Ligand SMILES: NC(=O)c1ccc[n+]([C@@H]2O[C@H](COP(=O)([O-])OP(=O)(O)OC[C@H]3O[C@@H](n4cnc5c(N)ncnc54)[C@H](O)[C@@H]3O)[C@@H](O)[C@H]2O)c1
């Protein structure tokens with residue numbers, strides 16, 4: 512059994528070594544000739560699985576992507592060839608939600624506002640949008656939800672125009688689609704970008720092409736020339752990756768190299784989900800489990816009064832676990848020298864809150880409760 516696995520899929524040997532011979536490949540360099548001897552192909556988003564790649568595939572019976580997004584996969588072709596396909600839905604939803612919240616606290620600090628005074632529009636309320644919705648609701652932040660598909664059968668959704676005009680913060684979490692009733696290609700574009708509030712925060716952690724980057728740059732330049740408030744901008748994804756629109760970086764508060772989903776847990780869950788699908792495909796028992804493989808964070812105590820007195824304390828705790836300014840600095844300092852893909856391949860370990868060990872400590876003498884958080888430093 513020849514199993515071809517992208518070099519950026521973690522724990523692949525732990526999960527798949529006993530199922531066959533593993534060949535690792537660089538996602539953008541995989542060739543049709545290599546695939547010609549593959550039985551199982553496991554990719555990430557940078558490998559286009561299309562007729563050109565599969566035109567010599569003789570034994571390929573299974574393709575998996577260790578990602579949520581599927582826009583790099585020709586699913587119709589796989590179906591026509593009778594090749595089983597699976598992705599990893601929701602694998603890094605928590606990671607993206609934490610990236611967004613950490614970024615919002617950076618913006619609130621930089622521009623001196625309180626998130627509790629803001630309304631957030633979530634555009635695309637699926638696995639990631641829901642994870643973000645739950646966290647923002649827990650923090651008491653006002654929300655607007657925009658998701659035409661869900662709006663057909665559920666209450667409490669607004670349309671895109673309302674979501675853009677009534678929110679102080681707009682964050683995109685849709686797939687990249689060009690067909691269907693609500694295609695998302697250039698969902699934010701030169702026609703509707705003017706609907707955004709003057710004092711708006713805009714976040715894209717979906718796919719770069721969901722926002723027309725040229726229109727965004729034009730709006731940023733227009734605001735600058737008119738001495739209007741700049742859009743407070745967080746971009747994790749860019750049109751034409753790995754060659755982003757460089758002029759746009761100047762107008763971006765937080766710029767990162769498509770790493771919002773790159774927590775260790777997020778990437779590793781993707782591997783585990785593909786392993787489970789491959790076992791099902793091969794009618795083999797599932798014997799490997801991620802929780803036996805993930806390193807348990809060393810405990811370094813941060814004691815916080817669990818009724819945090821201010822956003823400052825909460826912000827400090829959140830940024831102690833993950834601060835996107837780290838990724839922004841790497842992006843600005845190393846993009847030109849090392850490149851977009853290098854930044855992603857050499858992404859420093861980031862752990863999710865889910866890995867924290869939380870413990871309530873009650874100090875009866877002082878009548879105080881404390882929340883003890885253990886995490887990697
Ligand atoms: N930056 C990153 O690292 C990163 C990580 C994971 C996923 N992503 C991207 O985020 C996307 C969403 O992930 P998910 O797990 O939430 O997917 P999902 O499929 O669970 O949810 C997507 C939601 O978007 C909605 N939607 C579709 N078209 C829409 C439109 N025109 N307007 C509003 N809503 C629309 C769908 O109805 C669905 O509810 C993925 O497809 C992927 O492209 C990026």
Ligand SMILES: O=C(O)[C@H](O)[C@H](O)COP(=O)(O)O
Pocket residue numbers: 519554555556557577578579580581603769770771772773855
């Ligand atoms: O779709 C996803 O899961 C995310 O965009 C993920 O970050 C893609 O990562 P990649 O496959 O490009 O390494």
